[in-house]
Amino acid sequence: MAHSRNKTALVGLLVGALLAGGCGTVATVAAPEPVAVQEPAAASSPGLVRLTGDIRTPRDLDADDLAALPHHTVAVEYESGSGRQSHSEAGVLLADMVPADALAITDRKNDVLSFGVLAVGADGYAALVSFGEISPEFGDRGVLLATAEDGKPLERPRLVVPGDVKGGRYVSDVVELRVIRTAD
Template sequence: MTRLLIGIAALVVGLLVGCGAPAVAPAPAGAPAEVPPVGTVRLTGDLVAPTGVTLEDLAALPQQTVEVSFGSGQGRQTRTETGPALADVLPADALAVAPDRHNDLLSFAVLAVGSDGYTAAVAYGDVSADFGDRGLLLSLVEDGRALERPRLVVPGDVRGGRYVSDLVELRVVRVR
């Protein structure tokens, strides 16, 4: 299982580094990266119909509240996060699956991109209720405070490295 995860991570890094266009266009030194308007998240990549969602769209979806804990450079952090499940934002029928491939949903990853260009990947199997169902969500409210941009929350992450703040893009990529 560890080898599979390492292989998927290597493929995703390869996609980001040289096999395709970067998720966020590089900006000249000192200039901010090109980002969509505040409150908008682009849904791109291997989707049936790439689109975008607004904070209002996300708030209209069923909301979940979870308490998460993770380690950071400042020590142990505990947060209460509220927002829609990532599976509701990117449902299985939105992905460009091949109907003739067995469990094709497991061939996808989601790259979450922050406004600063920080990118983290999650396997779609961890998103899907039919497989890992890890409870990933896009937080709109953290510790009772509304966020200006959503935050990807990955419950169970030991160090919170796949938490992506100031989310601007969710790029679905086929990894096999």
């Protein structure tokens, strides 16, 4: 019984202290401001890809611009929601589209490793690859913007990340490649 009285007294003291300390008011904490999500770039024609962000010269690349760059073909396998996928993808390496000298880099040691490329699809779906993954001097993963799959032209390019176990970073209908500085 003494234990129960002590417990009741302790609870009473705590409630009294809270009411006296806060004068009976309830503290509120402001919710953080939501992060603005940018809409995908509007592509005026199928195949047009905007190159934007932390680069020296933003520009639009159309099918002719992409065709003028060196093309590579890679065989890929990955898991998707509909099972195992196996394809031959042909297109332009991101390293050729976004070379290190196109980045808005500083003289900081290996500053290129502070960048990523966010591929944005026409539906707003997006995935990020680090510049270190695409750079021939670092990861050299052969990440490409495919313009054809299994020998058939794609209406809009697709981001292809060879070696990924799952196809989550395969972005279809790419309309924008947004270069992002990920570190200050």
